[in-house]
Amino acid sequence: MTAQLQGIGMTSRRTRMRLVQRLREAGIESDRVLDVLGEVPRHIFLDEALSHRAYEDTSLPIGYGQTLSQPYIVARMTELMLAHEPERVLELGTGSGYQTAVLARLFDEIYSVERIKPLQDRARDRLRQLHARNVLLKHADGGMGWPDRGPFDGIIVTAAPVEIPQELLMQLRDGGVLIAPVGEEDQILVEVTRRGDRFDHKELEPVHFVPLLGGVVR
Template identity: 60%
Template sequence: MTSQRTRNRMVERLAAAGVRHSEVLEVMATTPRHLFLDEALSHRAYEDTSLPLGLGQTLSQPWIVARMSELVALAEPQRVLEIGTGSGYQTLILSRLVERVWSVERIAALKARAEQRLARLGATNVYLRHADGGLGWPQAAPFDLILLTACANHLPATLLSQLRDNGVLIAPVEDESGRQWLTRVRRRGQVFDHQRLEEVRFVPLLEGVIR
């Protein structure tokens, strides 16, 4: 069984790496990351590395989850749309930081596993959907914040349109050279202000669904 001490050491590394938001650090210290991996990999859950989920997907390293969660928390949103549920780990972190989370996953098997984990861990403020993430969730829009957990080579206009005025989108975005940058976009009416933050590495954002 993974001890609280192991999670505390992970959080100490995150703080040393520059994560400052106390609520984010507290949530990550109390969230059982190992439950979001296959049992064979669970002993590696608190290492500072990404880990495979199968189906070509990965669980992002703790630092990037913490960094993206910190950017979310700093925006103080109530309604958040996550594109790419994956294992459900980032989803659970978000659910403990904001009022409500809508999350879209294109791979049916991942969505089903995440749903089971989130229910088991008492995430009652999360709504999941199996769909093409690039389409967002128009029936629940507008959102205060949209978070992409896969890298886009361009930001879909459909997603940007689902941001409320003064809302924020956070996503890894690929530039012309193939480098990926964590990017923050703020909507001001019909103008979208882009701010490039730091270089990152994510799996690509793909279209369509897998049943």
């Protein structure tokens, strides 16, 4: 185990359990999700200078204009997805790899796309440290999804498009669910379920994410 993995988040179970308790009080009900949030060492997904803030319920910068999502929203999106019991899940926006690591402990196959290569490289290293062997990563424009690997039982989008790309919806299997923040300044978390050629939209709660941008960064 690396020195970073042996840091504050691994040794201070009390610190993590305080975060789990805050998430429970905020409305997260799934014990499975809360257990995973208590296990995954969030501090390793941050630069060392910010690791002391890892178990606050807040988003934190990871460079390139991107953020490590607030634990509550990671738990909320994961809980929503878990309710549908998918096996194959596509994540758009690997970012730090934290949400990826959480998903990898709950679902059989994770496919994760990131457009910023240095972030993907760091995420790959962290996921290897955690032995997340059921994760496949791709460097590409996340808005296009990963059609070669579809269809997917579930899709989680970790940055906000103005509207959900149709080509992304078409990568859902029948009965599959997509969870994404949608909008510009006023964003809403949306759950979309595919019913044959119909897509049922359900608006859930206000959120704030970085925008989903096109193109790749090497």
